[in-house]
Amino acid sequence: MADGTDSVPSAKGGMTVDDCETMIQRSLRTPTVKFLREHLEKSGCNIASNFIRAVSCNQRMSGGYVRGEGIVVCSNHLTIQDEVTQVVIHELIHAFDDCRAANLDWTNCAHHACSEIRAGHLSGDCHYKRELLRGYVKLRGHEQDCVRRRVMKSLANNPYCSPAAAKDAMEAVWDTCYNDTKPFHRAP
Structure with missing residues (x-):
């Protein structure tokens, strides 16, 4: 930077x-x-x-x-x-x-993937209007597809995560992390 x-x-x-x-x-x-x-x-x-x-x-x-x-x-x-x-x-x-998370390790692909899943899901990054402006048009499932795409893009910049490790890590933590909405009561 x-x-x-x-x-x-x-x-x-x-x-x-x-x-x-x-x-x-x-x-x-x-x-x-x-x-x-x-x-x-x-x-x-x-x-x-x-x-x-x-x-x-x-x-x-x-x-x-x-x-x-x-x-x-x-x-x-x-x-x-x-x-x-x-x-x-x-x-x-x-x-x-x-x-x-007292033990969050940003070099651990699963930890990094989890935070990216949460940030993509909870921040509104993948709202359908934003996706439309990016050129992605899909009526169903756009939000999860977007979160997955953006998680993989972010993990590609982590020197500790190969593409295969990044995909495996994202899939392994997906359900737990996607459904973790803290500090919100539900996804905004």
């Missing part, structure tokens, strides 16, 4: 780090983000004021969570408020998982 001081939008599009920081501040006022932050704190995970920050990323990604560092939102790969808020929600679910 590049450092977050660049305030010029990338040649590929996106927004400036400063504009993204403004959008992050707006996302912090949304009900879902407030809810997740509250539950992180109730779980004993304090969130510093710089826990979520905008940066310009070298990799083609929207954002990420790193244990002990927090959440980065990749300004140069996002263009609108909804995208920023979606990344914040997705990554807060990873932070929540990391906080509540």
